[in-house]
Structure formats: structure tokens, C-alpha cells
Amino acid sequence: MPNPLVLHLRRRDELSPDEEEAIERLTQRRQTFSENQELVAEGTAPKQSCLLLKGFAYRQHITREGRRSISQVHVPGDFVDLHSLLLDKIDHSVVSASKVEVSWVAHSDLRRLTETHPHLTRLLWMATTVDAAITRRAISVVGRYAPQARLAHLACELYVRLSTVGEASDLRFRFPATQVDLADMFGLSTVHLNRSLQDLRSTGVVTWDAGEIVIRDWDRLVDIGQFDVTHLSLKKARR
Amino acid sequence: MPNPLVLHLRRRDELSPDEEEAIERLTQRRQTFSENQELVAEGTAPKQSCLLLKGFAYRQHITREGRRSISQVHVPGDFVDLHSLLLDKIDHSVVSASKVEVSWVAHSDLRRLTETHPHLTRLLWMATTVDAAITRRAISVVGRYAPQARLAHLACELYVRLSTVGEASDLRFRFPATQVDLADMFGLSTVHLNRSLQDLRSTGVVTWDAGEIVIRDWDRLVDIGQFDVTHLSLKKARR
DNA sequence: CGCTTTATTGACCCGAATCAAGTAGAGTGG
DNA sequence: CCACTCTACTTGATTCGGGTCAATAAAGCG
Numbered sequence: 001m002p003n004p005l006v007l008h009l010r011r012r013d014e015l016s017p018d019e020e021e022a023i024e025r026l027t028q029r030r031q032t033f034s035e036n037q038e039l040v041a042e043g044t045a046p047k048q049s050c051l052l053l054k055g056f057a058y059r060q061h062i063t064r065e066g067r068r069s070i071s072q073v074h075v076p077g078d079f080v081d082l083h084s085l086l087l088d089k090i091d092h093s094v095v096s097a098s099k100v101e102v103s104w105v106a107h108s109d110l111r112r113l114t115e116t117h118p119h120l121t122r123l124l125w126m127a128t129t130v131d132a133a134i135t136r137r138a139i140s141v142v143g144r145y146a147p148q149a150r151l152a153h154l155a156c157e158l159y160v161r162l163s164t165v166g167e168a169s170d171l172r173f174r175f176p177a178t179q180v181d182l183a184d185m186f187g188l189s190t191v192h193l194n195r196s197l198q199d200l201r202s203t204g205v206v207t208w209d210a211g212e213i214v215i216r217d218w219d220r221l222v223d224i225g226q227f228d229v230t231h232l233s234l235k236k237a238r239r
Numbered sequence: 240m241p242n243p244l245v246l247h248l249r250r251r252d253e254l255s256p257d258e259e260e261a262i263e264r265l266t267q268r269r270q271t272f273s274e275n276q277e278l279v280a281e282g283t284a285p286k287q288s289c290l291l292l293k294g295f296a297y298r299q300h301i302t303r304e305g306r307r308s309i310s311q312v313h314v315p316g317d318f319v320d321l322h323s324l325l326l327d328k329i330d331h332s333v334v335s336a337s338k339v340e341v342s343w344v345a346h347s348d349l350r351r352l353t354e355t356h357p358h359l360t361r362l363l364w365m366a367t368t369v370d371a372a373i374t375r376r377a378i379s380v381v382g383r384y385a386p387q388a389r390l391a392h393l394a395c396e397l398y399v400r401l402s403t404v405g406e407a408s409d410l411r412f413r414f415p416a417t418q419v420d421l422a423d424m425f426g427l428s429t430v431h432l433n434r435s436l437q438d439l440r441s442t443g444v445v446t447w448d449a450g451e452i453v454i455r456d457w458d459r460l461v462d463i464g465q466f467d468v469t470h471l472s473l474k475k476a477r478r
Numbered sequence: 479c480g481c482t483t484t485a486t487t488g489a490c491c492c493g494a495a496t497c498a499a500g501t502a503g504a505g506t507g508g
Numbered sequence: 509c510c511a512c513t514c515t516a517c518t519t520g521a522t523t524c525g526g527g528t529c530a531a532t533a534a535a536g537c538g
Binding site for chain 3: 147189191
Binding site for chain 2: 043059061063064067068069071072083086087088089091092111114115118121122125126128129130131132133135136137138139140142143144145186187226228230231233234235237239
């Protein structure tokens with residue numbers, strides 16, 4: 001199985017053999033974590049960025065009152081803190097949501113890459129802007145969608161993102177989020193989330209249980225979640 | 240007054256004379272818009288990006304039910320759709336919130352820049368990641384902060400961002416958002432927003448009226464809004 | 479000066495939070 | 509193999525924040 005970052009990029013542009021090789025070289029340093037480990041700590045200024053190869057992770061922030069807000073769900077192929085290459089300090093933490101495998105990429109290597117590989121640089125830049133587009137959409141979802149719709153939107157988006165890196169097919173995939181996690185993604189209480197999830201289940205469009213999501217009716221799920229793939233920029237184009 | 244993009248970048252790194260000149264060359268094509276004009280249209284694939292030079296703009300998305308969600312407030316120096324250089328289609332629109340002056344920068348020129356100016360490329364990349372960091376923080380704010388706190392957070396953030404491009408000082412600035420706009424930023428009804436704003440005013444920490452915000456007690460405002468500048472990456476550093 | 483947009487206020491009601499209790503598995507250890 | 513515990517999930521009751529509807533005041537603006 002190729003590097004999921006390669007899949008992520010290849011889905012959106014051609015990669016030259018040299019570029020693929022460059023990615024392979026960058027992503028040598030691997031590490032495995034169990035669930036619930038902090039991969040990236042808020043407030044730090046890492047000298048490396050974390051590429052998620054396997055498993056799920058959350059980008060999250062804890063408010064003063066101790067309320068958690070999950071601003072992004074990461075899937076394999078996501079360069080979860082590539083932006084730490086350019087920012088002062090990381091404004092959120094990233095926590096594993098399952099057993100994960102990651103690759104650490106030194107900022108010095110990335111910076112060198114930007115000097116020698118302009119096209120690949122643009123693709124990495126693109127990866128951060130796709131990430132940002134997902135986050136932007138999440139604002140509308142959290143701010144303006146009904147709870148059921150938020151869940152439906154998430155299921156659609158995860159399915160598409162996982163498919164592009166070969167981690168989902170046949171309208172089903174594993175997704176280990178607990179209901180507490182889901183509540184923290186959508187700014188809801190767990191009680192209310194539970195009821196909303198039951199509402200969604202009762203429509204029959206999706207089975208969502210025991211860490212597995214099975215989509216029974218893609219079109220209706222898309223409709224309920226007002227999902228539009230546009231923001232994932234999945235067209236293969238010269239960038 | 241220098242180009243606000245130059246100010247935005249200079250606040251975070253050194254710019255060489257050559258780089259400043261490159262920016263000047265890129266941003267020749269100016270245009271003025273009145274309030275409420277669509278600068279960037281959702282679903283299109285522009286061949287140029289829009290740099291905001293003067294005035295305010297909103298990044299927004301309208302849901303199927305016609306509910307508007309504003310995901311970002313733009314201030315001078317913001318390259319409001321720089322990411323359209325790398326994405327397929329724009330997943331949101333950008334609308335002027337006041338009389339604005341913008342500069343159109345051709346994607347072909349930007350792409351050429353990425354081939355010849357790696358450092359400046361990194362800085363533009365940084366600009367998009369700072370934008371993303373603001374959006375990420377907005378998710379926590381909308382999802383988990385009390386309405387008063389959302390307003391306080393916005394006031395703090397705008398003040399800092401405007402200051403860095405020389406558009407605010409002495410703890411006061413113009414901000415032409417209507418209460419309908421504010422409600423659409425925070426996912427609230429206008430009625431509730433109005434009451435929350437009155438609550439905030441009644442604390443005496445801020446005057447917020449007739450398109451002008453005056454901060455009376457910065458420390459308390461920061462406290463109420465749980466504001467932390469970190470995510471704006473304002474350290475001057477070699478990037 | 480009327481007309482439209484924006485801000486404000488009150489009444490009412492519903493969606494969602496909180497509190498509280500109970501159930502179901504999954505693991506752990508005796 | 510069963511009691512014990514821990515975590516995740518579910519359900520009911522109650523409360524309250526915030527939405528909706530509606531009317532009015534104030535402020536631009538053509």
C-alpha cells in the first residue's frame with residue numbers, strides 16, 4: 001500500500017517519480033501510538049510535522065472551563081500539523097483517536113523541499129488549504145445545521161476522504177469516535193447527541209454503531225447532510 | 240501607507256527589498272467596490288486572487304434553507320481567496336462589508352512566484368495558514384463559548400489584526416457589521432445577539448455602537464473572550 | 479419627508495443542557 | 509467462571525438558553 005500522503009496528492013494532481021521519491025525519503029521516521037495519546041501539544045513550536053499514516057486523530061482545543069472542542073477529524077494521509085512549519089506555536093493539540101501510525105517529517109527537510117521542489121511545495125500548500133476548507137465548512141455545519149444534518153455531513157465527508165486514501169469502500173468504514181467525541185465535534189451535549197444519532201438512525205439511511213458506519217442510502221444521506229464534495233478539491237488538475 | 244499585505248507579512252518575518260518589490264508588482268490591478276458586492280463567487284474557479292487593501296469583507300456560505308453563515312471577517316492585508324490558486328472551486332463567497340479597495344493578482348503570476356521566490360512563497364503559504372488558524376479558533380468559539388464571549392473574542396481579534404496593518408490604534412476601530420451580520424458569524428438569532436451585545440456593553444468593558452468599537456478595558460475583554468493571540472503568529476521569525 | 483434598513487423590546491415556546499438513573503459490554507482479577 | 513469495575517450508551521425529568529413571532533423605535537437614505 002503506498003504512502004497515504006502520496007494517495008492524497010495523487011488524487012488531486014500528477015506526481016512525478018522524483019516527487020514520490022522525495023515524499024518517501026521525507027517520511028522515513030515512523031512511530032506508533034496507542035489511543036488517546038497527544039501527538040502534537042498545544043502551545044509548543046515543533047521542529048517536525050506529523051503525517052498520519054494509519055488510524056484516526058482529533059485536532060482539539062480545551063476551553064478555560066474545560067470544555068473540549070474538536071475542530072477536525074484526521075484520517076490517514078492528513079499532514080495534521082504541517083502548518084507548524086510556518087506558524088509560531090501550535091494553537092491546538094492533536095490526539096490519537098485510535099491506535100495510529102505516524103511519520104515525523106523534519107521542518108528543515110520541508111523547508112529545503114520548498115527551495116528545490118516548487119510543484120511539490122504547491123501540493124503541500126494545497127493540502128493545508130484543503131484542510132482549511134474542511135474547517136471552514138465545519139463552521140457552517142456547527143453554526144447552522146440541525147444536529148442530524150451535522151452527523152450526516154460528517155459521515156459523508158469521512159467516507160469520501162477515507163475512500164481517496166483507500167481506507168473505505170462499499171459505503172462502509174470504521175470510525176471509532178465515541179458519542180462524547182461526536183458531541184465535542186458539534187458543540188452538543190452527549191445526551192442530545194445521543195438522541196440526534198438515534199433520529200438519524202431511525203431514518204434508515206445509515207447504520208452507525210460499535211465504531212462502524214454503514215451508509216444504506218448515499219443520496220439521502222448527502223441530502224440530509226447538505227453535503228457537497230466541492231470543498232475537498234478532488235479534481236485531478238495541474239496545480 | 241505601504242501595501243497592507245507587506246505590513247501583514249513584515250509583522251511576521253523580514254521581507255527583502257526584492258520581495259517587497261515583487262509584491263508591489265503583483266498587486267498593480269486595483270478595483271473599488273461599494274458595500275455588499277460579491278468579490279468572489281461560490282462555485283467558481285477564479286484565475287486570480289483577491290487581496291483586500293481597504294475596508295472589510297465577509298467570507299460566507301448560504302445553506303439550502305437560506306441561512307447565512309459567516310466563517311471569516313476579512314481586514315486589509317488579507318488575501319481573501321489566495322487558496323483559490325490551489326483549490327478546484329471556491330467553496331464560499333466573499334462579500335464586501337463596506338466600501339472596499341482590492342487588488343487582483345493573477346494566478347499565473349503567483350504560480351511563477353512559487354518557482355522563483357521560495358521564501359516569499361512560504362510567507363504566502365503562512366498567510367493562508369494564519370487564516371486557517373483563525374477559522375479553527377472560530378469553531379471553538381461558535382461551538383463552545385457563551386454568546387458574550389464570542390463577541391468579546393471577535394473584538395479582541397479584530398483589534399489585533401487591524402493594528403498589525405495600521406488600521407487600528409488606541410483601543411478603538413471602525414467595524415461596520417450589523418447585528419444581523421454578527422448573528423450570522425456566531426450562529427445566533429438577531430434577537431439573541433442583540434441581547435448578548437447588550438449584556439457585553441453593560442459590563443462596561445467595551446463600547447460597540449454605530450459601527451465603532453472602543454475597548455475600555457482590554458484585560459477584562461481578553462478575559463471574557465478567552466482571547467489568546469498565539470494563533471495569529473505575530474512573532475517576527477525566519478520562516 | 480416618506481421608505482427602508484437596523485436596532486430594540488416583549489411574549490411565547492421549543493430545542494438542547496443539565497441532572498440523574500439505569501443498562502450493557504468489555505476487561506480484570508480472584 | 510463469576511463478581512467487580514469501568515466505560516459507553518441510553519432514557520427520563522426538569523430547567524433554561526435561545527429561537528420565533530411580532531411590534532415598535534431609531535436611523536439612514538433617496
